[in-house]
Amino acid sequence: MKKILIFSGAGLDKESGIQTFRDSDGLWNNYKVEDVATMDGWRKNRELVLDFYNLRRREMKNVQPNLAHKLIASLETDYNVTVVTQNVTDLQERAGSTKVIHLHGELNKSKSTFPGSTETYDCPGDINIGDKCPRGAQLRPSVIWFGEDLDGNSLERAITAATECDICIIIGTSMQVSPANQIPLIVKDGTPIYYVDPGEKFDIPRYYDTEGRWADEITFVEYEHIKEIASIGMEKVIEIIKK
DSSP: OOEEEEEEOHHHHHTTTOOOSSSTTSGGGTSOHHHHSSHHHHHHOHHHHHHHHHHHHHHHHTOOOOHHHHHHHHGGGTSEEEEEESOOSSHHHHHTOSOEEETTEEEEEEEEOSTTOOOEEEOSSOOOTTOBOTTSOBEEEEEOOTTSOOOHHHHHHHHHHHHHOSEEEEESOOSOSTTGGGGGGOSOTTOOEEEEOSSOOOOOEEEEOTTSSEEEEEEEOOOEEEOSOHHHHHHHHHHHHTO
């Protein structure tokens, strides 16, 4: 069974009604990145940070997986599919995907602020000031903020999925967030890469070789551009790979 790597970003969730960060009507218009998505912001105003993610968690409950999510999940009928996502929502799982790796954390989980702690906890509702882990430390959203390292285990699994895949589909991402944007680019030489994005085609630089090591020189990735929104683009990609 062929292996497919799906590398997804906020544009995949957009058709479900989830605002993206980078669009003109996106979330960053109402909040400053440094206030709600950095450790400095957390230190300065924990209540603001918690309110921001509580709002997003409530929003997530009121939306449903869209056609693109469902099409991705449907690929598991004929392929071994791993979804590596920059999204913190659970829409892909709710659509039926069984192997989803969240590079930037999960909105429906919390984690301890105890130094060195790696514990996470299910978080179906709000996180409030005074909510603490069993060791007595304040809980925070289990998301990766700007300036924080990616979870090592998730990153290792994502790299393995990339290096082992036979087909790579990039969807709903501007490919601007590093180092996550390098993961779908370390596929084996000759692996077809399909990039679903309604914008114009652009050069995508690769800084790492196919074994995930820093390369001697920057190269640019060859890919087939499907210039469509996520749902229409996925329909077209599926037509291509199933021919």
